[in-house]
Amino acid sequence: MLTSRTRSRVIPLTVLALTGLTGLTACGGASAGGSGKTEITASFYPVAWLAGRIGGPDVSVQTLTKPGAEPHDLELTPRQIADVGKADFAVYVKGVQPAVDEAVAKHAKDKSLDAASVVKTLPVPTGGEEEEHEHGHEHEHGHEDAPYDPHIWLDPTRMAAVATKLGDRLAAADSDHASAYRSRAKAVAGELGALDQDYRGGLRACKHKAIVTAHAAFGYLAERYGLQQVSVAGVDPTNEPSPKRLGELTRQIKTTGATTVFTETLVSPKVAQTLAKEAGVKTAVLDPVEGVEKGSPDDYMSIMKKNLETLRPALECS
Known part of the structure; x- marks a missing residue:
């Protein structure tokens, strides 16, 4: 990574x-x-x-x-x-x-x-x-503006x-x-x-509100639809959490009742997979739509619709 x-x-x-x-x-x-x-x-x-x-x-x-x-x-x-x-x-x-x-x-x-x-x-x-x-650390390396x-x-x-x-x-x-x-x-x-409107309807009635994400990319989505983002890394996905932070995240997962740790398409899933294993939950891909592989049939709209389809069962939405 x-x-x-x-x-x-x-x-x-x-x-x-x-x-x-x-x-x-x-x-x-x-x-x-x-x-x-x-x-x-x-x-x-x-x-x-x-x-x-x-x-x-x-x-x-x-x-x-x-x-x-x-x-x-x-x-x-x-x-x-x-x-x-x-x-x-x-x-x-x-x-x-x-x-x-x-x-x-x-x-x-x-x-x-x-x-x-x-x-x-x-x-x-x-x-x-x-x-x-x-x-x-991120601030030091480029987010100062x-x-x-x-x-x-x-x-x-x-x-x-x-x-x-x-x-x-x-x-x-x-x-x-x-x-x-x-x-x-x-x-x-x-x-x-x-x-x-699809998101508002699809996420209106959910048992869980916490989304455990690979990095803090989903704050705007969480704010718009009444969810709580718990991120493994900060706004920069290349920063890996310490063992202490992973321990805190494991406790948060159990406290919130989260069922899933979400991995991403462009970042190694290893840390998220380790966290999911420690917490005893599953993983699924939640795409931050930061890039699309060459030749992929997907675009912004189709990826966002897939994200909604991924979120609903993970949050146990009715």
Whole structure:
């Protein structure tokens, strides 16, 4: 497993100077790359999905994080930093990927959307003494610019708000296709609203409320649907808990009556599996939708629907 010490390092400014970064040139459908489409650079999967759905045939979306890669430890190459500057627009979530935050702040500040700036954010989740220590470690290694939980995309209503805002921003950047951007944004927001209703109905009557997750990615989902998140790691999934913290978690599982420890798709399940074995409960996959494997038929909507199907039996919902 990668450790938090493999976090992104800032590329020297001399390298950036040689890349010939350019400013926003999209206007009336023109693009920096000459493709005839508005070129969007997206930091990682959730916002790339949103940009693709709202932009439709009028945009070209490049995602900085490779399919199936864990996004928190992204390191940008000089060419990727150049792409951030050359693109007509950039969309990202500040606080997830420090290297992206740095590149956007320096080279795309006036032609970008930080999705976290659109919605009400939640504080960084905290727990026992050991978890507090881990959060301090994360702060040291890249979360200093985000004193909040950045996992906003796991609440469909917040994603709907971002969809509407992104539609407006793209309409302003590419006036020739303004009505199409706003129309598609409205449709996506409607789909996300329907997803929210599915979650509200599906999780309305549950015997248990605690969800024991591999890392603290599900705070927004928990807040929206009246659940309690108990996380093995903090907001950075690469930090492993100490034996003391695992002992605390085992006691919490027994106290809350949780039936399941949820593992993830992009992070090793070993720690979660060990915890489940110690606590005498089962495991299941709860996907934080941080990335999708190349060639996978799934997208944001289908993964979120699968997550609901996973949660209902684990929480013993009627």
